[in-house]
Amino acid sequence: xxxxxxxxxxxxxxxxxxxxxxxxxxxxxxxxxxxxxxxxxxxxxxxxxxxxxxxxxxxxxxxxxxxxxxxxxxxxxxxxxxxxxxxxxxxxxxxxxxxxxxxxxxxxxxxxxxxxxxxxxxxxxxxxxxxxxxxxxxxxxxxxxxxxxxxxxxxxxxxxxxxxxxxxxxxxxxxxxxxxxxxxxxxxxxxxxxxxxxxxxxxxxxxxxxxxxxxxxxxxxxxxxxxxxxxxxxxxxxxxxxxxxxxxxxxxxxxxxxxxxxxxxxxxxxxxxxxxxxxxxxxxxxxxxxxxxxxxxxxxxxxxxxxxxxxxxxxxxxxxxxxxxxxxxxxxxxxxxxxxxxxxxxxxxxxxxxxxxxxxxxxxxxxxxxxxxxxxxxxxxxxxxxxxxxxxxxxxxxxxxxxxxxxxxxxxxxxxxxxxxxxxxxxxxxxxxxxxxxxxxxx
Numbered sequence: 001x002x003x004x005x006x007x008x009x010x011x012x013x014x015x016x017x018x019x020x021x022x023x024x025x026x027x028x029x030x031x032x033x034x035x036x037x038x039x040x041x042x043x044x045x046x047x048x049x050x051x052x053x054x055x056x057x058x059x060x061x062x063x064x065x066x067x068x069x070x071x072x073x074x075x076x077x078x079x080x081x082x083x084x085x086x087x088x089x090x091x092x093x094x095x096x097x098x099x100x101x102x103x104x105x106x107x108x109x110x111x112x113x114x115x116x117x118x119x120x121x122x123x124x125x126x127x128x129x130x131x132x133x134x135x136x137x138x139x140x141x142x143x144x145x146x147x148x149x150x151x152x153x154x155x156x157x158x159x160x161x162x163x164x165x166x167x168x169x170x171x172x173x174x175x176x177x178x179x180x181x182x183x184x185x186x187x188x189x190x191x192x193x194x195x196x197x198x199x200x201x202x203x204x205x206x207x208x209x210x211x212x213x214x215x216x217x218x219x220x221x222x223x224x225x226x227x228x229x230x231x232x233x234x235x236x237x238x239x240x241x242x243x244x245x246x247x248x249x250x251x252x253x254x255x256x257x258x259x260x261x262x263x264x265x266x267x268x269x270x271x272x273x274x275x276x277x278x279x280x281x282x283x284x285x286x287x288x289x290x291x292x293x294x295x296x297x298x299x300x301x302x303x304x305x306x307x308x309x310x311x312x313x314x315x316x317x318x319x320x321x322x323x324x325x326x327x328x329x330x331x332x333x334x335x336x337x338x339x340x341x342x343x344x345x346x347x348x349x350x351x352x353x354x355x356x357x358x359x360x361x362x363x364x365x366x367x368x369x370x371x372x373x374x375x376x377x378x379x380x381x382x383x384x385x386x387x388x389x390x391x392x393x394x395x396x397x398x399x400x401x402x403x404x405x406x407x408x409x410x411x412x413x414x415x416x417x418x419x420x421x422x423x424x425x426x427x428x429x430x431x432x433x434x435x436x437x438x439x440x441x442x443x
């Protein structure tokens with residue numbers, strides 16, 4: 001079993017002098033990025049060939065030795081070289097996108113507060129004293145930190161980043177791989193939603209945290225305070241700091257809640273099945289264009305905000321790597337029609353979904369909470385996918401849909417009806433009126 005990389009992240013507790021040094025090092029890295037990017041643009045205007053990472057390292061040596069920029073020698077050289085390596089990778093990605101006909105993303109200049117991380121790529125460049133909860137960094141000495149857990153594995157590299165007024169370090173280690181679970185079948189299916197964060201196939205419902213919604217009034221007040229201040233004034237900068245701190249607090253609350261939830265689920269079940277949702281398409285704006293303006297833009301914007309507040313993508317990411325660390329796996333299935341298919345008789349109809357919470361099959365009369373019914377359908381689909389992935393001769397679905405089948409729009413089958421929509425659909429059905437796809441109310 002190959003070894004795996006794992007990252008441990010802690011908050012640093014630097015002294016005032018060390019914090020000033022970190023600020024200066026971060027400013028140096030931002031200057032190097034911008035200066036190298038300007039040199040690349042100048043070469044492009046002169047119709048010269050792109051200079052790779054080795055050439056940019058030569059520029060860095062000249063800048064460190066030149067009298068006007070000799071202050072760069074006060075910073076760690078390995079971290080400065082890593083910035084040039086990241087810039088080279090950004091250019092290589094740009095060239096690959098242009099060659100593939102994709103939308104290119106040209107590297108941008110970094111402004112103050114958007115400095116790249118201070119990365120130490122070699123384990124010889126730093127030392128970890130876990131007993132005293134401190135880390136030794138080049139030209140900084142020993143820096144204290146909040147160690148919430150022990151670091152396991154062989155040290156590989158460390159990266160120091162700033163978020164607001166706090167500094168964090170991410171220590172990457174190499175650990176032995178865990179053998180995957182053998183002869184184990186999926187035991188849990190999860191249906192993600194907005195009214196309920198998730199419905200589990202074992203009958204449990206998980207209420208959403210809705211961290212952004214809980215702070216909506218305060219967030220609106222802080223945003224209004226920023227808009228009323230004079231641009232570039234000291235009062236505006238103070239208001240921006242408060243607004244940034246509130247956004248950070250919301251993100252931390254959501255991340256902490258997701259980590260606790262995914263850790264518990266991964267400890268209970270080795271194989272979990274979820275939907276392969278296209279979140280970017282589901283949360284796309286309905287604004288349209290001048291020629292074809294959208295409908296119900298405000299309602300769709302509220303739904304998009306609620307979807308992104310749930311952080312389904314981050315939930316799946318955390319669940320996937322935590323299951324892999326325990327020898328399990330995360331199985332993704334196609335979400336189409338899982339919310340309106342009866343798990344008993346397999347009858348699929350839009351009328352089965354009476355409202356947000358109630359599922360009542362019009363064919364066999366089976367009734368159940370809609371999210372629980374969908375979760376059990378997802379689990380059944382996961383069994384077929386897992387059987388086909390472990391046994392190629394078995395009949396079953398595919399783990400992921402083909403990339404060519406993906407579209408820019410979310411599948412309408414995932415949309416769950418509101419009470420008003422369900423009543424209207426029932427009235428139309430009794431009157432013999434056909435409701436075309438896309439004419440239903442947005443969830």
